[in-house]
Amino acid sequence: MDSLAAVDWTAYETQATAAIGAALADSELEDARVHWLGRKSELALALRGVRDKESGMLLNGIRGRLEEAVQHREQELRRLAYQHAAERGVDVTIPGTPVKRGRLHLLTQIRREIEDIFLGLGYEVWDGAEVSTVWENFDALNTDAGHPSRSTLDTFYLDDDTILRTQTSPDQIRAMMTRKPPIYMVSPGRVYRRDTPDATHSPTFQQVECLAVDRGITLADLRGTVLQYFRLLFGPEREVRMRTSYFPFTEPSVEFDVTCFLCDGAGCAVCKHSGWIEMGGAGWVDPDVFRNVDLDPEEWQGFAFGFGIERIAMLRHGLPDLRAFWENDIRVLEQF
Ligand SMILES: [Zn+2]
Structure with a gap:
C-alpha cells in the first residue's frame, strides 16, 4: 500500500512516544492518544x-x-x-475513615429476644424499678430478718429502707400489689450486689423475672413454660430437667437445667461434660408471699422463675469473662 510505504514508521513511533510522555494532564494524554492511536490516526488507517x-x-x-x-x-x-496533593498537605492515598455503624449491645439484643418470646407466650413485659424498698426486696419475699444477703456488705443501701434491688423478684411483689390476677408478667432488668468485679462476678448484672398467677395453675404449667422458653431460645431439641432447691419465696423450689445446646447432651467443656447447663431457679409461689400482698392462696396459685441474661450471652457466644460486657471495647462489641 502507498500509505504504508509513504510513512516513516520509526519516526512515527518516536514522535508519538514523545507526545504521550509529554502530556501533563489527562486531557492532553487523551488528545495524544486520539492523534497517534485513534480510529482516524495514520496508524489505524x-x-x-x-x-x-x-x-x-x-x-x-x-x-x-x-x-x-x-x-x-x-x-x-x-x-x-497524589504527589502535588500531598505537597499541599492532603495525602489522598490515605484511605478514608470508615463510618462505624452503631448496633445494639449484645445484652440488649438478647434481652429483646427474651421479651419477644414471652410476649409470644402471652406475657406482659414490665420495666421494673432498680430502686426498691427493703420490704419489697426482702421482707415480702420471705427473706429472714437475719439473712446475710441483707447485710451492707452484700447490698447497696440508699437509706435504712431503700436499696438498689439485689434481684428482679421485687417486681413480683409490685405486680401483685398493683393489679388483680390473673397476672402473666416478665420483668428484665439490672440488679445490684456488692461484689468485686472479676471474670464471673460483677456489682451489676441483668436478670429476668417471670411470674404467673392464676386459678388452677399446676407445676406442669411451670415446666411447660420453662421448656417452651428454652426451646425458643436455644432450639427445638432442648430438654429441661428440674432439681429441688430452696428459695425463700417459692415452695417447692427447683433449679432447672437445659440440655447443652453446644454438644446436644454428648458432653463438652461448656456443660462440664454433663450434657446439662444450669440456667436458673424457679418455684411455686409461697402461700406466705400471697398473704404478704393480700392475695388468698386458697384462690390463687402461681409460679415464678428467674435467670441471668449475661449467662445466656456467655454460653451462647463462648465469652469467658463477664467484664467484657461493661468495658465497651469496640473490638468485642462489634462482633455481635
Ligand atoms: Zn455440652
Missing part, C-alpha cells in the same frame, strides 16, 4: 489496509508499544497528582 504479514507485525508492534506508553503515562500522571 494503515492497519486497516494491511495485506501482508510483515507489515501487520510491524504496525501491530507499534500500536502495542504506544498503548503501553499511554497506560504508563496515565499512571504517572495519577502519581504526580
